[in-house]
Amino acid sequence: MTASQAYPLRVVLYEGEGALPLDQGTRSVVLAALLDKGYATTVAGKGAIVRDNDVERLLVIGSFTAGNTPGLKDAEGKIEILTRDITGMDEVRVLETVESARNGRAMNQPGSWKPWFPVIDYDRCTNCMQCLSFCLFDVYGVDSDDKIQVQNNDNCKTNCPACSRVCPEVAIMFPKYSGGPINGEPVNNSDLEREKMKVDISSLLGGDIYSRLRERSEGAKSRFSKERDSDKALGERKKCLTKLAAQGDIPMEVLASLPSPEEIAIKVEEAGRKAKEALAKSKH
Amino acid sequence: MSKSPGIVYCRCAYAQVVADEVKDGVIKGLCASGRSFDAVSDLCEMSARKDPRLGAIARQDNVRIAACHPRAVKWLFHAAGVPLDDARTEIVNMREENAATATAKLLEDDDC
Structure with missing residues (x-):
C-alpha cells in the first residue's frame, strides 16, 4: 500500500x-x-x-x-x-x-499502512548490484554516480525480506523485521556465514528463487492443461509456494502475486541489464 | 554549563517491534522527568515520507534518540537524505534495553 x-x-x-x-x-x-x-x-x-x-x-x-x-x-x-x-x-x-x-486533513495513521522498505547500510554495501538484479518490483535503482539506492519504497512488498537474503554483505535491512541482522542488529561473522549459505540455497534452487518459481509455474501450467484438473494444479502451486516461502522467509501473498512467468522473464532480463550497465560504468 | 541534549522518542507505532513495556516505561520516565522532548509516531514512517522534521532532528547540536537498533536508525536518516552526525547523536536501543536503562541513558548527566 x-x-x-x-x-x-x-x-x-x-x-x-x-x-x-x-x-x-x-x-x-x-x-x-x-x-x-x-x-x-x-x-x-x-x-x-x-x-x-x-x-x-x-x-x-x-x-x-x-x-x-x-x-x-x-x-x-x-x-x-x-x-x-x-x-x-x-x-x-x-x-x-x-x-x-x-479537520480531515490527510495523514498516515498506524494500522492503515506499514512502512516496509529496504534500508541500505552503506558501510557494508559493495555496490555489487545483486539486489537490483534480484528485485522484480523496481524497488532499486542507481543514482547519478551509479551507486545503488532504494528508489521506489512503495513498490516493496510488505513483510518480504527476500532481497536482504541475497545480499552477500548483509547490507540490506528492514527495520520492522523481527530478527537480526536484517532488523539492523550488528552483523557478526556467523551472520555472514549464514547469509552466504542462504545465497547458496538460492543457487541450489536453480539460480534464484524467481527462476525456480517460474519453472514450477510452467510445470504446473503444463500439468493443468494436460489434466484439466484445476484443483490439482492449484494444489501443486500452493505446495511449491509454501516451500519457497519457508526457504526464503517470503510471505505467501508476495509469491502468489508475482507477475506471470513471461513477465518475470522480461523483468529478470531488464534488472540484470540495468545492474550490468551500472557495474560497468562504476568500474570506469 | 553545557546545554542538555535534545531528546527524541520513537513510538514505533506502525509495526510494534519495540516491546510495549519498554516503550511505555520510557515514555513514563520521560514524562516524569519534567524535561521537554520530542516524540514521533514512527521514524520508519517519517523516513518513507522523507519528512523534513527528520532534518531538524539531525541538525540538533546534541541529540539522544530512543528508537531501535542504532545501525537501522542511522541509515533510516541517511535514506531520508538527512544523515545523522555520529559525533552529535546517541541512539538508545529500546529493542535491547529495558525501560529503566533506556530512560537512564536518555536522561544521563541531565543536570550538568
Whole structure:
C-alpha cells in the first residue's frame, strides 16, 4: 500500500508560562494516545514552539490557566497555530479535540499502512548490484554516480525480506523485521556465514528463487492443461509456494502475486541489464 | 554549563517491534522527568515520507534518540537524505534495553 505523503499535524503539549502542567500519569497517557494515532508531539515547557521545518499548521494544547486559551501567531507568518484548552480532559477527549482540529486533513495513521522498505547500510554495501538484479518490483535503482539506492519504497512488498537474503554483505535491512541482522542488529561473522549459505540455497534452487518459481509455474501450467484438473494444479502451486516461502522467509501473498512467468522473464532480463550497465560504468 | 541534549522518542507505532513495556516505561520516565522532548509516531514512517522534521532532528547540536537498533536508525536518516552526525547523536536501543536503562541513558548527566 502506498503511503500518504502528507505530513501529520504536530501537536505541542504546552506546559510553560500561562499553562498548568498535567499530572505525570495523564501526561504520559495522553502522549502515548497521540503517538499511537500517528501525531508527532512535543512536550514543551518553555521556549519557541515553532520549528523551521513545521508545515502548514501546528496545534498547541494545554491546561491553560483559568481557561484563557492564548491566541498564538507565527512571527514569520508561515505557520497557522491553533490552540485548544484540554483542562480536565482524559486521553479520549484530547484525541477527539486533536482530530477535530486536524479537520480531515490527510495523514498516515498506524494500522492503515506499514512502512516496509529496504534500508541500505552503506558501510557494508559493495555496490555489487545483486539486489537490483534480484528485485522484480523496481524497488532499486542507481543514482547519478551509479551507486545503488532504494528508489521506489512503495513498490516493496510488505513483510518480504527476500532481497536482504541475497545480499552477500548483509547490507540490506528492514527495520520492522523481527530478527537480526536484517532488523539492523550488528552483523557478526556467523551472520555472514549464514547469509552466504542462504545465497547458496538460492543457487541450489536453480539460480534464484524467481527462476525456480517460474519453472514450477510452467510445470504446473503444463500439468493443468494436460489434466484439466484445476484443483490439482492449484494444489501443486500452493505446495511449491509454501516451500519457497519457508526457504526464503517470503510471505505467501508476495509469491502468489508475482507477475506471470513471461513477465518475470522480461523483468529478470531488464534488472540484470540495468545492474550490468551500472557495474560497468562504476568500474570506469 | 553545557546545554542538555535534545531528546527524541520513537513510538514505533506502525509495526510494534519495540516491546510495549519498554516503550511505555520510557515514555513514563520521560514524562516524569519534567524535561521537554520530542516524540514521533514512527521514524520508519517519517523516513518513507522523507519528512523534513527528520532534518531538524539531525541538525540538533546534541541529540539522544530512543528508537531501535542504532545501525537501522542511522541509515533510516541517511535514506531520508538527512544523515545523522555520529559525533552529535546517541541512539538508545529500546529493542535491547529495558525501560529503566533506556530512560537512564536518555536522561544521563541531565543536570550538568
